[in-house]
Amino acid sequence: MIDELSFLNYLTYYSQYKAYSIYYYVYSHETKIKEECLEDFYFNTFIRILKNNLEKHGFRVIAIRREIDDYGEQYTVILLEKYEIIVRETIMCGTREGFEFLIFNR
Numbered sequence: 546m547i548d549e550l551s552f553l554n555y556l557t558y559y560s561q562y563k564a565y566s567i568y569y570y571v572y573s574h575e576t577k578i579k580e581e582c583l584e585d586f587y588f589n590t591f592i593r594i595l596k597n598n599l600e601k602h603g604f605r606v607i608a609i610r611r612e613i614d615d616y617g618e619q620y621t622v623i624l625l626e627k628y629e630i631i632v633r634e635t636i637m638c639g640t641r642e643g644f645e646f647l648i649f650n651r
Contacts, residue, residue, distance in 0.1 A: 553628060553648050556598050561644055564591035588634060591644060592621060599625065627651060 547555070568587040596606050607624040614620060623630040631647045 550628070550648060550650075552602075553599075553604070553630070556602065557595060557630065557646055557648065560595035560598050561591055563594050565643075584634075588644070592623075592632070595623070595630075599623075604628075624651070 564587060567590050568583065571586065572583055592609065596609065599606055604625050607626065609621065609623050611619055611621055618633070620634075621632040623632065627650060628648055629651050633645050635643055635645050
C-alpha cells in the first residue's frame with residue numbers, strides 16, 4: 546500500500562501531466578491565445594487540476610495563495626490539513642516550462 550505522502554507526490558505529478566496535455570493541445574492547435582498567456586494558462590490549469598484531484602481523493606484544501614521569496618520570485622502554496630505543497634514555475638531542459646514542487650508535513 547502506498548503511503549499518503551507518496552500518493553500526494555504521485556497526484557501532483559499526474560496533475561502536471563494532465564495540465565501539460567491540455568496546454569499542448571491548445572498550443573498545437575494554434576488558438577488565438579498569446580504565447581505569454583499560454584504560460585499562465587498552463588500554470589492555472591495545473592493548479593485547478595491539482596486542487597480538484599486533491600479534493601476528489603479526500604484531501605481538504607484549506608488555502609491556495611501566491612507568495613514572494615527573498616529573491617522576489619513568486620511561488621504558490623497549497624495548504625492542506627496535514628501537508629503543504631509549494632509549487633514553483635521553472636524551465637525544464639532549457640526550453641519547456643514546467644513546475645517543481647515540494648510536499649511536506651505541516
